[in-house]
Every structure is written in structure tokens, then in C-alpha cells.
Amino acid sequence: MAAPNSTTFSHLSFVLVGIPGLEPWHLWISIPFALMYTVAVLGNCGLLLLIATQRRLHKPMFIFLSMLAVADLILSTSTVPNTLAIFWFGPKTITFSSCLTQVFFVRFGFATESDILLAMGFDRYVAICDPLRYTTVLTNANIGKIATAIVIKGFCIVICVVFLLKRLPFCASNVIPHSYCEPIGVARLACADITINIWFGFSTIFLTFTVEVVFIAVSYMLILRAVFKLPTKDARLKALSTCGSHVCIILLFYIPAFFTHLTHAFGHNFPQHIHILLANLYVLVAPVLNPVIYGMKTKQLWEQIVFVLSQRGKWF
Secondary structure, X not given: OOOOOOOOOOOOEEEEXXXXXXXXXXXXXXXXXXHHHHHHHHHHHHXXXXXXXXXXXXXXXXXXXXXXXXXXXXXHHOOHHHHHHHHHHOOEEEEHHHHHHHHHHHHHHHHHHHHHHHHHHHHHXXXXXXXXXXXXXXXXXXXXXXXXXXXXXXXXXXXXXXXXXXXXXXXXXXXXXXXXXOHHHHHOOOOOOOHHHHHXXXXXXXXXXXXXXXXHHHHHHHHHHHHOOOOOHHHHHHHHHHHHHHHHHHHHHHHHHHHHHHHHHHOOOXXXXXXXXXXXXXXXXXXXXXXXXXXXXXXXXXXXXXXXXXXXXXXX
């Protein structure tokens, strides 16, 4: 039998090594990562349970918040357990199909979270700029359509990323210098031209971000214009306070996302271990802080948390 052609041969598995250059520190790094992941899972699951069980929270803003919690769980759970296993037990072998599956869920969580933030911005716009139509615009049927559109859009983009990876031949090293399968990191191991992978990934992220950031910015310009037309200072502060948590989460998501993807695609001179460490933190920080920010800054949610805890205290 003829030997396989090196230009078409592909590895059946890859080896994830964690954070190259920081191997002696893996065990110590795993401690804050494990704690943060535990907080993220408990916080987002608790948020979902609270919204599902408290009828007062069955409102558009909290439905979108529950969708954000699901996206956070997908993003963190598709990466962090695998990362912790590498930190604790050393380099891990992963099959190519499992690697593609991980790529799918990481990018899907990322794409849907971005779209959900846009939907939440639209929710705040309607609530403040056109409050009389709020219940007629954001009906359960319309929210369902928005959620369906978010899922379909995310799936279509991510399946293209997976297809572009699957077509590549891998005939050299099968060691991925990362703690999880990141599309460009995997593509760089291919023995073929990956220009299309780099530019497709960059263009979809850039265009998506640009469109969504522009829409969010326009919505908040209109919101600010409406707020400053309110007659009293208390009314203005109350209106702005409902947007504060959303603005914090937007900044928390988009700023690290831009930095992470730009450095991975084009930052060849950027220290690899710093980039990978930040990429791991990126999939954890937002899932950890999103429930905390909304829990602390959203009065109605905080009141429900206090109410549920007080009821549990009486029961015990």
C-alpha cells in the first residue's frame, strides 16, 4: 500500500498543552480558575432558577438575562473543565472531531452572547424611549423570534468556521499550544494556506461587532436624549440606573473580545503565554461577573433574591 500523501494526511488527534511557558505554575493558576468557574456555574444557574421560579421576573429584560446566562454557561463549560484537567493532570489528547466540537461551542457561545447584548440594548431602548408600547413590542412571541434569529445566525457563522477547519490537512505537529481548541490556533498547525481561515474569522467577528456596537451606541444615544428630557432629576437617575448594568456588561464583553481576537489573528510579536492566559480569563470573567453585576445593580432582581432568601430562612 502506498504511503499516505503528506499534503492530504490529517491527524486523528491533537495534544493540548495548557499555557506554554507557564507549566510550572499550572497548579497554582488552576486554583483561581476553579474558584471562578464554580462561581460562574452557581451564579448563572442560580439566576436561571430564580427567573424561572419567580413570576415577577417573567419580563423581557429578565428573559434576555436568562439567555445571557445560558450563553455564559456554554462559553465557560465548553473550555474551563478541559483547561483545569490539563492544569491538574498535564497535556491532554483530544480527537479532531472533539476539537471541532469544542470550537463550535466556544464560538457559538461567543456569537450568541454578542447578539443577546444587542437584544438587551433594544429592550432598554423600547423601555425608556417608547414605554407605552413596551408590552406590545416585546411580546413573548417576538422574544421567541429574536431568540430563534440569534441561534440561527450563530449556528450559520460557526458552522462555516468548523467547515474551514475540517477541510485543512495536518501533516506536521499535532501539538496545540493552548488549553482549548481555538480556530486560528488549530489552523496554524495545518500544512496548507490558512489565509481564508484568518480573514473569514476576522471579518465575521469585525463586521458582527461593528454592526452590533453601532446599533448599541445609537440606541444609547437615543436613550440619553430621552432621559435628559425627563422633568425631574430622580426620574433621570432612575432611568439611567436601569441601563447601568447593561453598559458594564457590554464593556466587559467587547473590550477583551476585540483584544483577544486581534492579538490571536495578527499579534505575532505578542507573548504567547500572555495571550493564552488572557484568552482563558476571557471565557471566565464575563460569566463570573454578569450575574453579580445584574444582581447588584437591578433593584427588582435584588429584591427577589432577598425575598427568596428570607423565605428560605423562615422555612429553616
